[in-house]
Amino acid sequence: MNVIIVGGGKIGSYLGALLLSGGHRVKVIEARREEASRLQHDLPDHTVVLGSGTDPDVLETAGIHNADVVAAVTGKDENNLVATSLARYEFHVPRTIARINNPKNAWMFTPDMGVDAALNQADLMGHLIAEEISLGDMVTLLKLRKGQFSLVEENVNPLAIAAGKAVHELNLPVRCVLVAVIREGELNMPLGDFVFQPDDEVLAVVHADHVTELASLLGKPQ
Numbered sequence: 001m002n003v004i005i006v007g008g009g010k011i012g013s014y015l016g017a018l019l020l021s022g023g024h025r026v027k028v029i030e031a032r033r034e035e036a037s038r039l040q041h042d043l044p045d046h047t048v049v050l051g052s053g054t055d056p057d058v059l060e061t062a063g064i065h066n067a068d069v070v071a072a073v074t075g076k077d078e079n080n081l082v083a084t085s086l087a088r089y090e091f092h093v094p095r096t097i098a099r100i101n102n103p104k105n106a107w108m109f110t111p112d113m114g115v116d117a118a119l120n121q122a123d124l125m126g127h128l129i130a131e132e133i134s135l136g137d138m139v140t141l142l143k144l145r146k147g148q149f150s151l152v153e154e155n156v157n158p159l160a161i162a163a164g165k166a167v168h169e170l171n172l173p174v175r176c177v178l179v180a181v182i183r184e185g186e187l188n189m190p191l192g193d194f195v196f197q198p199d200d201e202v203l204a205v206v207h208a209d210h211v212t213e214l215a216s217l218l219g220k221p222q
Helices: 010-022 033-040 056-059 077-090 104-110 121-135 206-219
Strands: 003-006 025-029 048-050 069-072 093-098 119-122 139-145 149-155 174-182 186-188 203-207
Touching: 003 010, 003 077, 010 025, 010 033, 010 104, 025 033, 033 048, 056 077, 069 077, 077 093, 093 121, 104 119, 104 121, 104 186, 119 121, 149 206, 174 206, 203 206
Parallel strands: 003 025, 003 069, 025 048, 069 093, 093 119
Antiparallel strands: 139 149, 149 203, 174 186, 174 203
């Protein structure tokens, strides 16, 4: 896959290295000459393009006509929005991704503006921190669908509502699927008649709105 990254700061350089290690073909566009020089030492030859990702000529030099994805991750929202808009409407890149630095600007990062996926950094971090504060012993293993769903893990507390009860006896959240239960090293399918025991390791996929509700069933009563 051909990927163009606009912005060679910490996020852009890390993303570039990550994609290169996965076998993708990557170009990183960086407007700051000193930063571009640093990147040229950290990334393979001919990966770094000096210039602005909002300049169509620079995008063409980076090979945008052959790009499958453009990810704009600079520290300026206006640059990220212009870069993705150009990629979509001027060069018809199939997929565009933009970083949002200021949550107040999130309303602009829409498909109509040429952004397929917008990553609101402050919003994601805020929700993750708030989740860790409220969930007690529940661990978030993976975020899915831009944070709408999470793969979570928690051991059943001896005093939990779920301890000693079958799946069908619990009022599980509507948008929650029990994936598996690990007990004494064995993998179990938590079907309707499965009875939870203390220290069972429960894996579940749950919507963000219902994570706390699930935690209240598996964890220690507050």
